[in-house]
Amino acid sequence: xxxxxxxxxxxxxxxxxxxxxxxxxxxxxxxxxxxxxxxxxxxxxxxxxxxxxxxxxxxxxxxxxxxxxxxxxxxxxxxxxxxxxxxxxxxxxxxxxxxxxxxxxxxxxxxxxxxxxxxxxxxxxxxxxxxxxxxxxxxxxxxxxxxxxxxxxxxxxxxxxxxxxxxxxxxxxxxxxxxxxxxxxxxxxxxxxxxxxxxxxxxxxxxxxxxxxxxxxxxxxxxxxxxxxxxxxxxxxxxxxxxxxxxxxxxxxxxxxxxxxxxxxxxxxxxxxxxxxxxxxxxxxxxxxxxxxxxxxxxxxxxxxxxxxxxxxxxxxxxxxxxxxxxxxxxxxxxxxxxxxxxxxxxxxxxxxxxxxxxxxxxxxxxxxxxxxxxxxxxxxxxxxxxxxxxxxxxxxxxxxxxxxxxxxxxxxxxxxxxxxxxxxxxxxxxxxxxxxxxxxxxxxxxxxxxxxxxx
Numbered sequence: 188x189x190x191x192x193x194x195x196x197x198x199x200x201x202x203x204x205x206x207x208x209x210x211x212x213x214x215x216x217x218x219x220x221x222x223x224x225x226x227x228x229x230x231x232x233x234x235x236x237x238x239x240x241x242x243x244x245x246x247x248x249x250x251x252x253x254x255x256x257x258x259x260x261x262x263x264x265x266x267x268x269x270x271x272x273x274x275x276x277x278x279x280x281x282x283x284x285x286x287x288x289x290x291x292x293x294x295x296x297x298x299x300x301x302x303x304x305x306x307x308x309x310x311x312x313x314x315x316x317x318x319x320x321x322x323x324x325x326x327x328x329x330x331x332x333x334x335x336x337x338x339x340x341x342x343x344x345x346x347x348x349x350x351x352x353x354x355x356x357x358x359x360x361x362x363x364x365x366x367x368x369x370x371x372x373x374x375x376x377x378x379x380x381x382x383x384x385x386x387x388x389x390x391x392x393x394x395x396x397x398x399x400x401x402x403x404x405x406x407x408x409x410x411x412x413x414x415x416x417x418x419x420x421x422x423x424x425x426x427x428x429x430x431x432x433x434x435x436x437x438x439x440x441x442x443x444x445x446x447x448x449x450x451x452x453x454x455x456x457x458x459x460x461x462x463x464x465x466x467x468x469x470x471x472x473x474x475x476x477x478x479x480x481x482x483x484x485x486x487x488x489x490x491x492x493x494x495x496x497x498x499x500x501x502x503x504x505x506x507x508x509x510x511x512x513x514x515x516x517x518x519x520x521x522x523x524x525x526x527x528x529x530x531x532x533x534x535x536x537x538x539x540x541x542x543x544x545x546x547x548x549x550x551x552x553x554x555x556x557x558x559x560x561x562x563x564x565x566x567x568x569x570x571x572x573x574x575x576x577x578x579x580x581x582x583x584x585x586x587x588x589x590x591x592x593x594x595x596x597x598x599x600x601x602x603x604x605x606x607x608x609x610x611x612x613x614x615x616x617x618x619x620x621x622x623x624x625x626x627x628x629x630x631x632x633x634x635x636x637x638x639x640x641x642x643x
Contacts, residue, residue, distance in 0.1 A: 300326045354473065524614065
């Protein structure tokens with residue numbers, strides 16, 4: 188005879204940890220938190236984001252931080268309209284959350300379900316430290332709830348095509364409206380920390396503005412145009428605002444719900460009819476979905492050199508080569524143009540990302556994790572699962588059944604920039620210094636000495 192399960196009483200004080208759900212619309216985790224008497228809304232800024240640690244890069248570059256800061260400020264305004272406030276704290280997340288749990292006698296911690304290894308580890312630490320704390324995780328970043336999947340995470344298909352065949356006909360929950368009212372916050376016993384300012388002299392421009400309202404404005408504009416109906420024909424273009432959907436910055440920060448986006452796509456199809464292009468938009472949302480569940484399955488191996496493979500890739504590390512790749516001064520003008528765009532705007536087309544990743548892995552034969560970390564620093568649409576999963580894919584240590592991708596740079600140039608417009612716009616043809624002026628030990632390569640030759 189099974190023992191009766193203890194009933195869960197209504198929580199008195201819930202701490203909702205905002206992370207990748209910087210919105211009020213279709214936020215089931217926040218709606219769950221609204222069942223409590225008092226609600227403490229928190230966002231944690233980890234100071235380690237702004238320090239160069241792993242792979243000579245920071246986790247948070249200036250353009251990425253600019254977008255995130257705009258998103259947080261927009262969220263604060265939306266919460267204020269409902270009598271709430273966003274408490275921003277700085278420091279190591281586990282320590283900061285533990286302090287708030289004690290300070291405000293929190294009995295429930297609410298958050299969106301996360302697949303990131305560090306975030307999951309932090310939640311596990313909090314649960315161990317506060318065994319009576321009710322941890323409520325809700326799927327609000329993915330199309331499907333985990334329990335909807337027709338397999339366990341440990342049995343996730345080992346390729347995207349197998350995953351797609353099993354899930355593409357699954358129903359997706361109807362997106363939920365934003366709450367009109369929120370429970371009041373407890374009397375705040377501390378003032379919120381100020382958001383870190385941008386670096387002095389920072390004057391770079393981004394075409395993306397953070398925040399839920401900006402996300403909706405872009406979504407409405409996109410689906411009011413004919414771009415969705417031509418998406419498949421234009422998605423591989425290197426440049427051009429309308430050539431790709433450009434939803435990723437808002438999706439990956441949580442300013443826009445992926446379920447809301449799919450519902451809007453389906454409304455477009457109902458008005459104009461479905462075709463290969465609108466279906467391909469859904470295909471790419473499923474790619475994003477696959478990488479989320481794959482990251483959850485992989486755990487820390489998402490960041491390991493050998494990835495999912497038993498055999499690590501053969502690489503060397505030339506610091507100068509990595510710097511030239513980052514700064515766009517390689518011998519390949521198309522790669523340079525792509526890297527210049529990424530550095531100046533915080534964005535790069537999907538085709539451009541594949542080209543420069545292949546160049547780093549195959550032509551330069553460098554450790555793929557350095558490229559993934561550089562993207563993490565630079566991209567305004569950074570997503571841990573998609574970024575690191577795609578880099579594993581290119582490097583041949585991920586789920587690619589072909590064991591990696593090597594793009595012919597001459598062919599890519601003639602196919603996607605035949606008249607040189609893109610290279611000219613992003614200064615890809617500027618004459619670089621020799622790629623190999625130093626060897627792997629950072630010693631100068633003397634004139635007349637044979638220098639290493641990149642693999643072609």
